[in-house]
Each structure stands twice: as C-alpha cells, then as structure tokens.
Amino acid sequence: MADMTQRASLSILKPGPLTTVQDLGRPGFAGIGVTPGGACDAISLRLGNLLVGNEEGAAALEITLGGLVVRFERETTFALTGAYAAASLGERRIDGWRRYRAIAGDVLRINFAEYEARLYLCVTGGIAAPETLGSRSTSLTTGIGGFKGRALRKGDALMIGEGDAPTGDAAIRAPERGGVLRVLPGPEWARFDREIQQALLTRTWRMATASNRMGARLEGPSLVHDLPELASHAVQLGVIQLPPAGEPILLLADAQTTGGYPKPLVVIQADLWRAGQFRPGESVRFREVTRDEALAALRKQREWLESVGRRLRADFGG
Amino acid sequence: MTETTDPHPSIQPLGEAALALSIDPSLPAQRRLWAAWHWLQKRHGDLEWVLGMGNLTGRFDPLATPVGRVEKMLETAWLKSEGAEAEKRKQVELPVTYDGEDLADVATHTGLDIPEVIARHSAPEYTVFCLGFLPGFAYLGGLDETLACPRRATPRQKVPVGSVGIGGSQTGIYPLASPGGWQLIGRTEIQLFLPGESPPVLLAPGDTVRFVPQSK
Numbered sequence A: 001m002a003d004m005t006q007r008a009s010l011s012i013l014k015p016g017p018l019t020t021v022q023d024l025g026r027p028g029f030a031g032i033g034v035t036p037g038g039a040c041d042a043i044s045l046r047l048g049n050l051l052v053g054n055e056e057g058a059a060a061l062e063i064t065l066g067g068l069v070v071r072f073e074r075e076t077t078f079a080l081t082g083a084y085a086a087a088s089l090g091e092r093r094i095d096g097w098r099r100y101r102a103i104a105g106d107v108l109r110i111n112f113a114e115y116e117a118r119l120y121l122c123v124t125g126g127i128a129a130p131e132t133l134g135s136r137s138t139s140l141t142t143g144i145g146g147f148k149g150r151a152l153r154k155g156d157a158l159m160i161g162e163g164d165a166p167t168g169d170a171a172i173r174a175p176e177r178g179g180v181l182r183v184l185p186g187p188e189w190a191r192f193d194r195e196i197q198q199a200l201l202t203r204t205w206r207m208a209t210a211s212n213r214m215g216a217r218l219e220g221p222s223l224v225h226d227l228p229e230l231a232s233h234a235v236q237l238g239v240i241q242l243p244p245a246g247e248p249i250l251l252l253a254d255a256q257t258t259g260g261y262p263k264p265l266v267v268i269q270a271d272l273w274r275a276g277q278f279r280p281g282e283s284v285r286f287r288e289v290t291r292d293e294a295l296a297a298l299r300k301q302r303e304w305l306e307s308v309g310r311r312l313r314a315d316f317g318g
Numbered sequence B: 001m002t003e004t005t006d007p008h009p010s011i012q013p014l015g016e017a018a019l020a021l022s023i024d025p026s027l028p029a030q031r032r033l034w035a036a037w038h039w040l041q042k043r044h045g046d047l048e049w050v051l052g053m054g055n056l057t058g059r060f061d062p063l064a065t066p067v068g069r070v071e072k073m074l075e076t077a078w079l080k081s082e083g084a085e086a087e088k089r090k091q092v093e094l095p096v097t098y099d100g101e102d103l104a105d106v107a108t109h110t111g112l113d114i115p116e117v118i119a120r121h122s123a124p125e126y127t128v129f130c131l132g133f134l135p136g137f138a139y140l141g142g143l144d145e146t147l148a149c150p151r152r153a154t155p156r157q158k159v160p161v162g163s164v165g166i167g168g169s170q171t172g173i174y175p176l177a178s179p180g181g182w183q184l185i186g187r188t189e190i191q192l193f194l195p196g197e198s199p200p201v202l203l204a205p206g207d208t209v210r211f212v213p214q215s216k
Helices: A042-051 A194-202 A269-275 A291-317 B027-043 B067-080 B103-110 B114-122
Strands: A010-014 A018-022 A060-064 A069-072 A076-084 A087-089 A092-094 A099-102 A107-110 A115-123 A180-185 A205-207 A215-219 A239-241 A249-251 A265-267 A283-288 B010-013 B018-022 B048-051 B055-059 B091-097 B126-131 B138-141 B156-159 B163-167 B170-173 B178-180 B183-187 B208-214
Touching: A042 A060, A042 A076, A042 A115, A042 A269, A042 A291, A060 A076, A107 A115, A180 A269, A180 A291, A194 A283, A265 A269, A269 A291, B010 B067, B018 B067, B027 B048, B027 B055, B027 B067, B027 B126, B048 B126, B055 B067, B103 B114, B103 B183, B114 B183, B114 B208
Parallel strands: A180 A283, B091 B208
Antiparallel strands: A010 A069, A018 A060, A060 A115, A069 A107, A076 A099, A076 A115, A087 A092, A087 A107, A180 A265, A205 A215, A205 A283, A215 A249, A239 A249, A239 A265, B010 B018, B018 B055, B048 B055, B091 B183, B126 B138, B126 B208, B138 B170, B156 B178, B163 B170, B163 B183
C-alpha cells in the first residue's frame, strides 16, 4: 500500500466483470513498447472529474458493463458518467452525470449496464494509486499501474486523494454516442479492392464478444484479402486493422504500440471516446469524413468540454 | 503505381493526429532512422516519436501542430541522419529452448527439417531494429530469409511469456503473455521487460542479440 498512514477510503464489495483504475494514460513510452492506455472513453472520465471538482485527468474507476458495489469509508463527493446503468446509494436512486455526496458507510450499487459498455466512478481527490511511468492507469497486459497492476477484486481497499469537494447539485447532459464512428482512410486504404472498401463503409459490423481493452474484433462479411504483410509500424487507439483472414480489428486504449496488419481506416480523434463505448455484440457502422471535418469535430469537442468546465467552475463559485 | 527503387522515404498520415515516414527496411536505413529518432526526440520532444521497422511515426495534437510542420520535422530529421555516427551498443546472448507450437509448421512452410530451422535461426547475430508491440519487445533484423513465414491468418488470443517467434521476415521474443500473430518456435527464460528498473527494458535499438539453443 502506498501510504499506510492513510485509511482506506473506498472498499470494493463486488468488482463487476472488470473494474480498473484509469486516468488519461501514459503517453510518451510507446518508443519502448509501453501502450498509452488510459480510459477507453476519455470524454466520460474528463466530464466526471469536472463534476467532482478534479483536474480532468484524475484517476477514476472504469467499470466495464457495470456490476460494481463499493462502500465509501468516509464522506466522499462522487459522480457516475459513461454507460447507463441503474444505480443506488443506500435507498436513494443515483443518476449518471450528476454530482452526489456520500457519507461514511454508504454503499453504492451499480447494476449491469443497459446501454454502452463503460462507466466511470469519479471521486473528489481522485483515486490515489501510485504513478507508474507517469500515470495511474492500470495496464492489464503489462501488470503495471492502478491498483497492483490488476483488475479490482472483492475486498480491495482503495485510497482517495485530497481535494476540495464542490458543494451543491450539479449535472451535465450525457453526450450522444450513436452507432456510427467517423473515419479517415488509413495508409493502406487505396490498396484494398473496391469491394472491400465498399463493404467496410456500407456494412453494419458487430463487436465480437471477445472484445477487451486492447481491441474489438468486428464481425460481418469476411473481407479475405491477399495484401502483403507490412513491416511493423506504430499503431494506436482508433486504428482499424484488417488481417488476411478478413475480420477487421478496432484497436482500443490498451492496443499494442506496433502492428503489421494493413490499416484500411482510422477513427477520427473526436470519436475515440465513442469507440470505447461499444458493447460486445453491438452494431457499428463507419462513415468516411475528410481531414478538415475531423479537425472541425475535434475543435468543436474541445470547445464544448471547455464550456462545460467553465460552467461547472462558475457553479462552484456560487 | 510503379515499382520504384527510389531511396527516398514516403510520408503518410495515420489518421489526423499521426504521420509516418517509411522506407524499405534494411540495416542501413534503420541506422538512419535511429539517428533521425534521436534527433527528433531531442529537438521536438513535445511530440511522441515511435520507431518501427523501416518507419518512424510522429504523434501530435493536430489543433496545436499543423501536419505540415510535422512533415517538415520528419523530412529534416531524415536529411540530418545521413552519415550520422552510430552509438556503441551492447551484445546480448539469449538461451532458447526450441520447442514452439508452430515449429513443425515453420519447417513445413520453409521446406526445411526442424534441426535445420533451429540451426539457421540460432546462427546469425541479430540487430535490434526497434522496440514496440509490447513493453521491451525487440524487432530483430538479420533473420535468414529461408526462415521467413507469414503471420498466422488469425492471431492467437494468448502467446506465453518468453515465446520466440517468426512473423514475416522478422523474429522476436514475447516479453509478456499477450495476443499475437507470430509463428512460435521456442522460448527463453530471460526477462525483457523489467518494470521498476531504469531503463525498464533489457534491449535498446542498435543492440545485437544471439540465440543460444538449449537442450530440452
């Protein structure tokens, strides 16, 4: 444990299928093969942190498909963002995207997520895990970061950092996700034949059950091809690879840093959070945009995040 | 598109926030990439630079740094890398037990028998071209061409830690248990990823590696 003088602040009563500590990840180490990782839906993490008065990148719990039950061991201001799941604090119903205060002994129960894949439990002060390579994110493949480098289990006791909790009620509107990811043509786009190009952009794809934080296989028409393999090169969150067997792979936050499969499409930056919210079995479609449209979408997203942050900070003052 | 032997690299976007310089992989080309990589990290360390096999990718915030500027950085780094002196690097010996799951497939694909696959795999002195894929994973140059094997059509969900594999014309060691598409021919006990140590990886670009066959 990082600090024995501190009492545990958050006890895991039930971990759900996969709950990990995540922040905005550890960029800068891809050169030695360490994936940036971080929250699969960084927008929900940022917004949750803004709601509870944290820096946008404070560490929180990423709760895959819900199912988490925790007990607050001291007074804690918290917010749930991301996927929709029914939740309760004792007898009280808890809505997503809203700030709440729990007292010592309160139990927060999160049911299984009904829409989308990942919830974020943000607490004022953030989850106080030690930093590894500049981040508190759990890297499951590497076994570093977060809480002992692993997914949370029943009985784990987490520390919460110091922070000034904003008072009063505050809520924000959940961003709309939809079933479409906007994409740019990838480096190998032009090398695929027309039939494959068309299928990628017009067919409805299904996220395979075997999806995880590294990536999601996309089930649909098999796009078998015989493009030559590539020398290994950098890949990242949002890149869509097409292995020769013809099943596309959408790379997510914990994706390997390099790969060798051809890359027909790349999800635009403004939609990366959306990519992290598809559930196993859910449908997804891709829509091609131009580079200018991608930049405009990113600019709009940043302005919106800033305006939400400004509004919440103004609320704290009043 | 025409076939070209033009030694000039190409520069291509990977989405709106990454740009990759690529050239046909070779040891001389990779030496230049090491120099370009070091230069970029020193001069433009606020961007992230990732080395590959015959390629170098820059990641940037497209609203803060116009793509044209990143292109210029890559071009300049490549020009400056010509004739750059190589740094002195270390030599590493890795004991390998050649009993991988795909050893027989590799033998069939290459038309060699298993002892010959082992002999040809353990003969060369390999060069670490770059690190990537997983923490501490080294892409090695120098594989005997006759051992080249396509990656598996569908990657494995879990390759055991220490596995030695062949993917295309490359060979390498899995530093962690992970999904992977390479053909597995053996395994080593040596750890390549050492979290908590500095640096946290055993091998660096430019190091050389020899595989020493162990009896089972």
